[in-house]
Amino acid sequence: METQFTNRDKKWIQKRVRKTYSKAAKNPGGLFRYPTGHEGLTLLQYDPELLQALPAEVVASYCGVGNPFTLGPINESDSVLDVGCGAGVDTLYSAMMTGPSGKVAGIDLTPAMLNKAKKNLLMTDLKNVILEEGSVENLPFSNENFNVVTSNGALNLVPDKARALGEIHRVLKPGGRLMVADEILIGELPKEKDKIIKSWAQ
Numbered sequence: 001m002e003t004q005f006t007n008r009d010k011k012w013i014q015k016r017v018r019k020t021y022s023k024a025a026k027n028p029g030g031l032f033r034y035p036t037g038h039e040g041l042t043l044l045q046y047d048p049e050l051l052q053a054l055p056a057e058v059v060a061s062y063c064g065v066g067n068p069f070t071l072g073p074i075n076e077s078d079s080v081l082d083v084g085c086g087a088g089v090d091t092l093y094s095a096m097m098t099g100p101s102g103k104v105a106g107i108d109l110t111p112a113m114l115n116k117a118k119k120n121l122l123m124t125d126l127k128n129v130i131l132e133e134g135s136v137e138n139l140p141f142s143n144e145n146f147n148v149v150t151s152n153g154a155l156n157l158v159p160d161k162a163r164a165l166g167e168i169h170r171v172l173k174p175g176g177r178l179m180v181a182d183e184i185l186i187g188e189l190p191k192e193k194d195k196i197i198k199s200w201a202q
């Protein structure tokens with residue numbers, strides 16, 4: 001059953017997300033319980049040839065939790081949306097696969113992450129990428145726009161998942177695909193949750 005959040009809860013969650021990911025935008029190394037950057041991408045079996053085409057600084061900014069590209073192809077000329085794009089590594093990775101005849105959009109809630117993604121984009125010669133600030137709960141795109149929506153480590157941070165999935169469905173073309181890598185909690189929250197939540201509230 002999905003937890004019901006008040007508007008106040010939702011605002012608090014978004015504030016926490018922006019604070020945490022503003023730090024990660026500077027350098028994700030050591031901030032997460034899982035490997036980030038080149039180590040994470042290698043363990044998750046991203047294509048080494050495509051990774052080689054990205055500058056080391058771009059690769060270092062990856063903080064995804066899994067590899068959504070194991071779930072299906074990104075084809076030449078596809079239009080792709082990366083939800084919760086962070087510093088944009090998956091966005092740029094998709095843009096290399098669609099080629100110049102495709103288009104790829106990235107959207108993220110955290111301005112610092114989006115600025116990092118814009119800097120990362122400028123370090124490549126990709127011309128088929130747009131980056132927007134915003135929430136997946138209110139996507140700034142028209143209906144039936146994308147062949148594929150990808151998301152990596154973002155949907156677990158979204159309070160209104162039903163709304164987020166509705167928005168993703170709205171912007172997908174008929175027959176379009178959603179490819180998600182994410183974390184889920186199975187069972188009860190750990191006992192130390194109250195301590196963790198208190199530390200967040202400071």
Ligand SMILES: C[S@@+](CC[C@H](N)C(=O)[O-])C[C@H]1O[C@@H](n2cnc3c(N)ncnc32)[C@H](O)[C@@H]1O
Pocket residue numbers: 017018021061062063064065083084085086087088089090107108109110113134135136137151152153154157158
């Ligand atoms: C774990 S990071 C992953 C970033 C990126 N996908 C990657 O693989 O490197 C999660 C990202 O989701 C973003 N995020 C969280 N809630 C969001 C929301 N409601 N809408 C859009 N992005 C969101 C955060 O700002 C953060 O950049």
